[in-house]
Amino acid sequence: MKKIGIVGGTGYTGVELLRLLVRHPEVEVAQVTSRAQAGQAVADLFPNLRGHLDLNFVAPEADALADCDLLFYATPNGTAMQQVPELLKAGVKVVDLAADFRIKDAQTWSQWYGMEHACPDLLETAVYGLPEINREAIKNAQLVANPGCYPTAVQLGFLPLLKAGVIESTGLIADTKSGVSGAGRQAAVSTLLGEAGENFKAYKADGHRHWPEILQGLRGMSSNSVDLVFVPHLVPMIRGIHATLYAKLSDSSADLQALFENTYADEYFVDVLPAGTHPETRSVRGTNTCRIAMHRAPDSDTVVILSVIDNLVKGAAGQAIQNMNLMFGWRENLGLESPALLP
Amino acid sequence: MKKIGIVGGTGYTGVELLRLLVRHPEVEVAQVTSRAQAGQAVADLFPNLRGHLDLNFVAPEADALADCDLLFYATPNGTAMQQVPELLKAGVKVVDLAADFRIKDAQTWSQWYGMEHACPDLLETAVYGLPEINREAIKNAQLVANPGCYPTAVQLGFLPLLKAGVIESTGLIADTKSGVSGAGRQAAVSTLLGEAGENFKAYKADGHRHWPEILQGLRGMSSNSVDLVFVPHLVPMIRGIHATLYAKLSDSSADLQALFENTYADEYFVDVLPAGTHPETRSVRGTNTCRIAMHRAPDSDTVVILSVIDNLVKGAAGQAIQNMNLMFGWRENLGLESPALLP
């Protein structure tokens, strides 16, 4: 049994990590930190964990953290980078679910996250934790940058097309939609049920932090120049991301269905749907699966890819555990095999 | 007081027409037809009308219909075209909220609606009831084809750009999202709360009936060839449409904000939001308003237009009443002036 710690465990990513980890056969959750809730039972804050986890939140302490085999950072952006260098020296493995290590270029990172990076030297060694792209590197990584939720759905959707070179790599469009849990568990007017319920809107159409992360990923898939328009929207539901992706075909004769099926034939967590179907976010609720379907728009050389994930699982906690499984050499889907809750 | 009839009054379009008409100062609702519910009090089916409407549903009869000054057809596609020719001869004005008269080309119509058109000769004389484009023709029309919900939101969003010629007219994309009331009030598994709640999905990505209607409209706005990719999605909410529109700028120096504001300066029902904002569907709930904002995507020559309407009002019943007001020479916003219900 490996000893696992969660740093910053009071948000939705924290509770989702715990939901999955308490049933994982190879790990023991050794500590869950929170300065604000220190002393409170974790299961008092998250009653779904009653009977499954008998721990109190503790304030984070360097020694105790260093005593874990692996730490999940579920903290706000900018926290992990302050603590990770020392932990790595102590031999701890780290999966950061925030954005601190996702972007390779420190200047780009600073521009989008509004602060100086505390350890820019680690940006190169950190491995971007999208296993369908970086599996081997993740297995050997000590520090994994867990991808953002939108970036996961968008990159898995474009990957087969860009790698095969069957689309034009410029003029890509990602029209994405997320449930409100993507905004986190902090008190805010804009995500009240009274505000976000029975409502639909775009937000940050002028620039969202996930845009440079996605661009970096897409550029790694193609030898040509890549550009992307990315518009996120808020859906009146709790979980789920739906990415609707548009690209112009450069090879109009390509068998896209076969291309997707072949690309993901060995991927447990990517499910290519039959031609002509439409994935539903609920079909992946609570699971680490990404379901994808593709369509040719009528009278058009545009391909439309539909990609859905659960933002809290494949878009956060589940992918982090998938990465952990790889880092410890375990079966990749360990603890991640339950079907989605439907309805 | 004009005598108004509603043919097919048991659906969401019917009840929305009634909600607005019972407060309209110049009309009297003379009859509401339904074969299935004949004899039942309308307010028993729609309890929001208790105290506002003291009518029973009646089976449709030609003489009684011909006795009205204006009829709203809120029937399934294919019904109005059977009855309208005779009614027009009788001098009745007709606004068809179904699709029977929206498409000018009978063959295209047949292809998408799966039946022969019963009166193709009327397709030319019927006026497409989007007042922001066809106001003068509507004033003189006897038969108005009320636009579809998606087509209203999409056309109003593209109109200023196509007319001004500042975008490339090919490669247009309309990623649209609708609340479930767009699917109507009939019993169906797919729109149960247990199926459509807490879920998001695209549908008919391979071709939706509103696509040829939109294309016809967009082509009327531009002297260049126009093509469009149109993908609709289902949102877990009751009312509202959000269209996210993408186009490449051909004139990158155009002042788009000014262009939209000027285009719609005199339009009561089109509200151009300040630059940098995002319209919310709830801001038009229950109203006949279309709110629009536009954005330039970062590092891109793509313009993103965000256009929201209430699918049951500006997308159906409200626009039908706006058309009626024009057809009778009344103030265009008569009976349509209440602010949206928010929250």
Place this chain on the structure above:
Amino acid sequence: MKKIGIVGGTGYTGVELLRLLVRHPEVEVAQVTSRAQAGQAVADLFPNLRGHLDLNFVAPEADALADCDLLFYATPNGTAMQQVPELLKAGVKVVDLAADFRIKDAQTWSQWYGMEHACPDLLETAVYGLPEINREAIKNAQLVANPGCYPTAVQLGFLPLLKAGVIESTGLIADTKSGVSGAGRQAAVSTLLGEAGENFKAYKADGHRHWPEILQGLRGMSSNSVDLVFVPHLVPMIRGIHATLYAKLSDSSADLQALFENTYADEYFVDVLPAGTHPETRSVRGTNTCRIAMHRAPDSDTVVILSVIDNLVKGAAGQAIQNMNLMFGWRENLGLESPALLP
């Protein structure tokens, strides 16, 4: 035109007052105060008011307030009582939508609201603004205490039974359910869509502030001693209150349907439904109506009353305007006649 001010206009009660007042034929909204938002356009915060209200929030100032004919206090509990005494001296009429003047006994008030009352002498002269009980007093009042949302639904449900003496006045039970807008527009974790969506729970089963208010009202309806168990619940929807009321019949032969219909025969805003039916909260959405139905439980001498209102209208802003209409001698339903938005 009377000059109306709203003190504390950034919450749901504020925007609902404005939605209704901008269409009221006899009033002009002269000012809307907010310390925090002073200078911002009201319609920027509440986009449904764009085109309907051209005012900025202003910081509250005594002189400007005193210049209004009537003020609605939509402030947190404890604010109105600080300012109202002076305003009354200046001749301004006041409707307080908070709880400051609802409870006649200052000590009870202090116990439940956790502060000393600033003007206990006004508690007696303030009129409890439930028109169906206090209509004549309201007409002559300068200070009206607008009832709470739960108290409105519960009192209107029990009123006919207690007044007629056909139920036992002890052992009353009110199991009540409210949409989340009842908790207001302030940022809070518990009413996030991620927390309150897809969830149902009771709260404050050990004692809610509306309990003493309801008790005071019920005791005024009966010459016998009255006691009540009151349990509120939170419903995953935005608007609406449903009160399910239980009482033992003392006169088992009473014609309850006739009793309710007679009691409310002349009340525009209370709609007694046919026997055997169940009112829906959506049937009153956006309206000032209370719909009521009653049932005899099988094999039991218990009567079950079902009472629904829109918590923001008959439970707050609409009832406040109903009171204003009475205070100015206008038709009671002026500006409050639109049917509910359904669906």
Place this chain on the structure above:
Amino acid sequence: MKKIGIVGGTGYTGVELLRLLVRHPEVEVAQVTSRAQAGQAVADLFPNLRGHLDLNFVAPEADALADCDLLFYATPNGTAMQQVPELLKAGVKVVDLAADFRIKDAQTWSQWYGMEHACPDLLETAVYGLPEINREAIKNAQLVANPGCYPTAVQLGFLPLLKAGVIESTGLIADTKSGVSGAGRQAAVSTLLGEAGENFKAYKADGHRHWPEILQGLRGMSSNSVDLVFVPHLVPMIRGIHATLYAKLSDSSADLQALFENTYADEYFVDVLPAGTHPETRSVRGTNTCRIAMHRAPDSDTVVILSVIDNLVKGAAGQAIQNMNLMFGWRENLGLESPALLP
């Protein structure tokens, strides 16, 4: 591995059984029947099962059914009773999730379910499958009548009080609230998102089929006469039941918290919450747990019990599997140990 069949697998109970059974370590799902969908892949209808279940629906055939070790009947009321007698003779174990064997008195059953009972002699031998009451009998049963959803939540809430005799057994009230999945997956107007969303209502206040079932259960817990008022309500959410129970204390000094904790000390699936708390339906979403809290109403001798379950799990499929585990002598919580999905 035991061979399991599901008869009538196209509803919510069916898919929920499958979600749990595909991860159960001791069973193999051998067949899922549906006349209407025969030939279709189960995972086409329920995409959450893609990759977990490789079966097509089959039309029910007596021989194939008799070849299973245990059958779950997830059919409409009245189906199981036609087929069960023969299956029992063939040695198959049966858990009926419909109502055919829940009520001991054939006449009462006929009255509430509107048909003659096909095998009234089996009513006595069938065991009512509420393990917290009937554990030993279930272990030895060949035919188990799985309880209704409301009856499970209500009986578990009243059980400690009635058995201990600390409440008056007459005048009991159960005000219950259910998500819409309780109404099943069949097409119906009343459970459309457009009808049941943003809405709350009571239904069947004059008599619901679960009332006699609950009464029968409560009467088995007390030697005194028992009566009950039962009012169900529909909540705009998918899963979850909340029962709010009211009873008069006969022993006002009883330590209710200790009573509940002691009663359920050894029950894996009943979780008594700390005093003063309120259970949330989401805290049991997807799990077989019932969470209960109790309150004393202020100034009253009434106890209020709050009891929540997931109607599709402890209220249907999960409890059926709990019964199966008992019938096969397995650990009672096998396959039922995952925490709830929250948020």
